[in-house]
Amino acid sequence: MTTSSDLQVAKRSTADVRLVIGLTIVFCVISISLLALIWTPYPALKVSVGPSLAPISLSHPFGTDVYGRDVLSRVMAGGLPVIESCVLALVVSVPFGVFLGTLSAWMKDTVVDFAVSLVIDTLYGFPALLLAITLVTVLGASTFVAAISVGIAFIPSVARVIRIRTRAIIGRGFITLARTYGYSRRSITLGHLLPNLIGTIVNQAMLGASLTVLATAALSYLGLGTPPPTPTWGEMIQEAQGYVNVDPKLLIVPAVFVAATIFGFNLLADHFSSKQKRARR
């Protein structure tokens, strides 16, 4: 792998562009969602704050929907369940995934590794949306159920990546050295391994967040996510589908928010994976 120095500079700058754009998008989404907690231009649930299907104007920057609700307020409020789901899903998937991944890497070729692999393979067969639909059928639709099931479905992806990275790191000299000093596997994992896995973990977390936004948008579009009256982007898209010939912007606004949020998280994931690759060289 011989790359000239200018090429590396060029690569680094595109990676940084990704970081900047990704962070900007994610930061904007999080801040307008949090802002919706204390302030929206109009109450997000209140009907007839303006005329029905109003066009874009100063008083309604994104217009109003068929019930005269302010679209901007609803989009802002719709960001909240997204952020909530992402946090919940990551709280489930990242710790479990990292634990299972490091465990099976340390216990390579033992019964433990075999058992963990079997569990990972099994869960890997359940796509996030499918697991969510199954759990929603039994437990009823809620943000919590949707987010937790996406989180569970993402555990195997995290575990697999962490396992491969951990195996590679364990083979390196500083781990062997720590072993000769007599450190236990647990203290090596916490003190030496995890700091080296941070990039991978952040990369996986961003991918997980992107998957969560996608899956929860699809779920609420199907009416299986956050139940009404809370506005969600998916539900707004579903409502707009009926009026697409009258007012396509009702569809475009929430769709752009969904796509942009996923895009932002994907850019961050890309940034952290390319950073790792550079570090490995």
Added chain:
Amino acid sequence: MAIVRHLAKDSAKFSKTAPIRKRASRSLTKVVLRLVATLFLASLVDFLVINVLPGSPGQVILGTQATPQRVAELNKKLGLDAPLFHQYITWVTGLLTLNFGRSYSSGARVAPDIRQALQITLPLIVGGLVLGIAMALPLAFLIYRTSKTRISIGITLFLDAGVSTPSFIIGLVLTYIFAVRYTLLPASGFTFWSTSISGAIKSLIMPALSLGLVEAAIISRYAKHLIEEVMNTPYVDAARLRGRRDTWIFLHHGLRNITAPLLTVIGLEASGLLVGAVVVENVFGLPGLGTLLLNAVENRDLILVQDIVMLAVTVVTTINLLVDLSYRHIQPQLRQEIL
């Protein structure tokens, strides 16, 4: 002393592992056993989630207000009063003989419904995949040919955006363009194959395109790496020295050599396509497997949910295992990229 023993044990393990693992991956029996074990566990998860989580299926079907008496009656009628183990065995042996059981709501066999739904979902997924590959390869080659220019950056950005757009949103945009603005294609519904083959194809074009566009974006990102790699090999250089043009070389040598790793990438997309199809069918009102599943969820037809989930999980698990096996075809660099 203890440390020394510890390390000795470790090093012995390391020296032993490599050949054993290689042999293991080659042994077909082990692969089949792994598949069976995984599918067994998956069926247990599916069964237990539906049947053990809060309340009996009877309770879920009738809702929380139902009297215990009515729940017990319904459970008895549906054969849900038998021991769980017994129910599980009945269900699994039924699946193995393609007997998917009887609907909780209508009492009819569900197998014909599933078979009919597959007539829509399978062509949809295959069509989406074919369209995806057909768009991805030329795009990836274009990126390679124009690499480090504005065109390639532009296409790459476009693809990044494509990867980030859920297929159902693409579907809705397509509906707006092709069904509302220009009434070229039906916005929803399905003309059955037996009624009119061209009608069926017409109603599948937009759904398949919505899946295909997302797949094209995903596949072309990997294909770009594969093409870069294959076009740097000595035999490509040799062909260049013979005076062949890059496009000719790619079509005659490159394409053949990236097929195996490309299949692996496509395998990784199996679950994405399946899930995409579930939502996209809903957008276009296609009575496929996804619509069947969502109707079952709405009607609380738990056995149908359980069956469809198991069907999908079986497909995804099998493909995942095949992908695992095929990793040795992929170059190490790309393996890190994908995993």
